[in-house]
Amino acid sequence: MDTMDNLEKQLICPICLEMFTKPVVILPCQHNLCRKCANDVFQASNPYLPTRGGSLTSGGRFRCPSCRHEVVLDRHGVYGLQRNLLVENIIDMFKQESSSTKPAPERKEEMPMCDVHEEEKINIYCVTHGVPTCSMCKVFGAHKDCEVAPITSIYQSKKENGRRQKTLVCERFDQLYSILEGKKREMGQKVTVEQDEKVNYIRGLTRKYGDHLEESCKMVELGIQTMEEPEMALFLQNTKPLLKKLADASSTAHLDKVERGYENMDHYTADFKKEGLALRGLDFLQDDEDEDEEDEDGEAVTEEGEGAQTVSGGSAVTAASVQPSAPQQSNSSPSAAKSAASS
Numbered sequence: 001m002d003t004m005d006n007l008e009k010q011l012i013c014p015i016c017l018e019m020f021t022k023p024v025v026i027l028p029c030q031h032n033l034c035r036k037c038a039n040d041v042f043q044a045s046n047p048y049l050p051t052r053g054g055s056l057t058s059g060g061r062f063r064c065p066s067c068r069h070e071v072v073l074d075r076h077g078v079y080g081l082q083r084n085l086l087v088e089n090i091i092d093m094f095k096q097e098s099s100s101t102k103p104a105p106e107r108k109e110e111m112p113m114c115d116v117h118e119e120e121k122i123n124i125y126c127v128t129h130g131v132p133t134c135s136m137c138k139v140f141g142a143h144k145d146c147e148v149a150p151i152t153s154i155y156q157s158k159k160e161n162g163r164r165q166k167t168l169v170c171e172r173f174d175q176l177y178s179i180l181e182g183k184k185r186e187m188g189q190k191v192t193v194e195q196d197e198k199v200n201y202i203r204g205l206t207r208k209y210g211d212h213l214e215e216s217c218k219m220v221e222l223g224i225q226t227m228e229e230p231e232m233a234l235f236l237q238n239t240k241p242l243l244k245k246l247a248d249a250s251s252t253a254h255l256d257k258v259e260r261g262y263e264n265m266d267h268y269t270a271d272f273k274k275e276g277l278a279l280r281g282l283d284f285l286q287d288d289e290d291e292d293e294e295d296e297d298g299e300a301v302t303e304e305g306e307g308a309q310t311v312s313g314g315s316a317v318t319a320a321s322v323q324p325s326a327p328q329q330s331n332s333s334p335s336a337a338k339s340a341a342s343s
Contacts, residue, residue, distance in 0.1 A: 004098065011091055013037055014065045015163065024088050025081035029069035032087055038078045041065065044167040063174060065166075116141055125154040191268045198263065208255055219249040 015037035045062035061072045114120045114134035122132045128146035137143045229235040
């Protein structure tokens with residue numbers, strides 16, 4: 001029985017939270033969805049694409065509800081996804097095994113009876129009072145002046161509302177992921193820019209020192225040739241300008257010196273402990289906060305630099321923007337290194 005229970009958990013769709021219904025489609029990330037559920041998520045993520053027969057018929061994209069992997073579809077939509085026949089066969093085998101091992105459940109009455117009119121089934125829904133009732137209560141009873149609706153339509157609307165809320169939660173988290181990805185690129189770009197600047201400066205300085213070394217080698221060769229001059233007058237005549245050239249060649253005063261710790265990049269340090277605590281405290285808003293948030297409905301997160309208000313355990317939590325303060329720029333920049341001349 002434990003094995004069958006574990007198997008049943010693996011056959012639950014993450015959207016409808018029920019056992020997969022045929023056909024079962026397999027996403028590129030290898031996770032499975034009912035085709036209807038996949039189509040619901042696809043429509044919610046692509047509300048402006050044309051539909052035919054209640055299904056999207058053009059390409060689009062959505063995220064896997066299990067791993068958030070982005071699924072890109074062609075013009076066939078979810079009908080272009082491959083069916084997972086293996087999972088479908090396992091579901092058939094599981095249902096056959098369950099029906100043979102589990103006792104048949106007791107048949108329950110499909111519809112409950114009205115408390116006031118005991119012979120009448122509850123078949124309508126009172127929209128005014130938010131309770132199910134019977135036809136006699138609508139005609140002669142306490143709900144004769146109330147607005148009513150078919151109980152099946154109310155049931156379907158409330159069930160779909162749960163799916164819609166799941167989709168909205170996923171969309172709002174996607175927007176939060178987008179902000180975090182943008183900040184990661186921005187902060188990483190700052191590190192890359194300074195790193196490239198320092199590397200290019202060191203490369204240029206290396207070339208200058210290489211040219212200086214090459215020039216010094218030429219002067220040494222010239223000095224050796226002058227030392228071999230046999231004519232005394234000519235030797236003495238060339239000595240003074242040679243010494244001047246050697247002194248100039250050995251001087252490195254015109255070359256920049258690299259300061260100690262120039263390569264250090266520790267000033268780009270980020271600490272997200274407070275932001276992590278705020279993110280772990282995210283929760284749904286309580287009912288008493290819904291009215292205050294009506295004007296802001298549809299906005300998942302605030303702009304950068306503002307706080308995101310959430311409620312956890314009935315108390316408001318103001319989450320600090322996930323944006324660390326600008327790091328202090330190190331004095332070890334190429335301009336500072338160029339200006340430091342130590343002998």
